[in-house]
Amino acid sequence: MHDTNSGSCLCGAVAWETSGKPASTYHCHCSMCRKAHGAAFGTYASLPAGLFRWRGGTDTIEDYRSSANLTRSFCSRCGSVVPNFEDDGSCAFVPTGCQDDGPPADYHIFFASRASWAGNSDNHLPSHADWPPGIDETPCPDRDSGPAEEGKVRGSCLCGTVEFRINEPFRAVYNCHCRRCRRARSAVFATNGFTSLDGVEITRGESDMVQYKPPEATYFTQVFCRTCGSKIPRKDPGRSVSVVPLGALDEDPGRGPDCHIFTAYRAKWHRIGDTLSRFDEGPE
Numbered sequence: 001m002h003d004t005n006s007g008s009c010l011c012g013a014v015a016w017e018t019s020g021k022p023a024s025t026y027h028c029h030c031s032m033c034r035k036a037h038g039a040a041f042g043t044y045a046s047l048p049a050g051l052f053r054w055r056g057g058t059d060t061i062e063d064y065r066s067s068a069n070l071t072r073s074f075c076s077r078c079g080s081v082v083p084n085f086e087d088d089g090s091c092a093f094v095p096t097g098c099q100d101d102g103p104p105a106d107y108h109i110f111f112a113s114r115a116s117w118a119g120n121s122d123n124h125l126p127s128h129a130d131w132p133p134g135i136d137e138t139p140c141p142d143r144d145s146g147p148a149e150e151g152k153v154r155g156s157c158l159c160g161t162v163e164f165r166i167n168e169p170f171r172a173v174y175n176c177h178c179r180r181c182r183r184a185r186s187a188v189f190a191t192n193g194f195t196s197l198d199g200v201e202i203t204r205g206e207s208d209m210v211q212y213k214p215p216e217a218t219y220f221t222q223v224f225c226r227t228c229g230s231k232i233p234r235k236d237p238g239r240s241v242s243v244v245p246l247g248a249l250d251e252d253p254g255r256g257p258d259c260h261i262f263t264a265y266r267a268k269w270h271r272i273g274d275t276l277s278r279f280d281e282g283p284e
């Protein structure tokens with residue numbers, strides 16, 4: 001059985017390869033992973049560093065220390081979350097959304113922190129409120145969210161440089177399984193909310209937002225915080241909408257996704273566990 005697996009960021013600058021079986025693979029629902037990925041959760045394969053090899057682009061990687069015991073890494077060109085390591089270098093944590101072939105997750109962690117809109121992905125797997133038993137680590141701290149202002153939902157990046165406010169209800173919310181969203185968010189799927197062009201207001205840190213548009217894209221653009229790599233809403237004048245990665249929200253938007261889109265391109269190692277409509281391509 002050959003089990004070499006490769007992965008890369010959205011722009012392709014950062015690439016890597018793994019061999020052998022990960023020690024474990026898990027969906028992390030903590031609010032820090034949600035922000036870093038701009039998704040409902042982050043999914044990581046944890047494996048001995050000896051089974052991991054960079055294939056290029058390490059000079060474009062930016063690091064951000066998100067808690068006392070965790071440094072997260074992202075591509076400074078496109079914003080994708082890329083593999084990071086245990087402080088002593090013994091263990092690699094590889095985001096499976098960027099991989100060509102899984103592996104499938106074994107369990108959910110920080111399930112007590114999950115977003116209200118997270119749905120029932122891989123709901124046949126065991127879930128742990130924080131770390132699985134036997135792991136003695138400081139929990140990923142959840143960010144505090146203050147009281148919501150009437151009719152507005154606030155969000156921010158992991159380092160707090162960028163803050164924004166959604167001033168109107170979402171017109172639509174989609175779980176998007178396209179390859180581009182998976183690489184951009186380094187997640188098994190993205191959850192995006194849509195407002196009118198002016199429905200999103202950046203209230204802080206606009207000059208710290210970086211944009212990356214793949215050369216072949218018509219509309220798709222990833223926007224992220226220069227310092228922490230968190231995914232930030234983007235204005236899309238071409239379609240007169242703003243697109244919000246729901247993982248960036250600090251407050252409950254009061255609704256979840258309408259459906260799954262581009263499921264023809266979904267991560268085959270991931271099971272959609274809900275009964276929402278599924279569209280092979282774009283929404284109707």
Ligand SMILES: [Zn+2]
Pocket residue numbers: 009010011012013014075076077078079080
């Ligand atoms: Zn990149």
Ligand SMILES: [Zn+2]
Pocket residue numbers: 028029030031032033042110140
């Ligand atoms: Zn986490």
Ligand SMILES: [Zn+2]
Pocket residue numbers: 157158159160161162225226227228229230
């Ligand atoms: Zn930030």
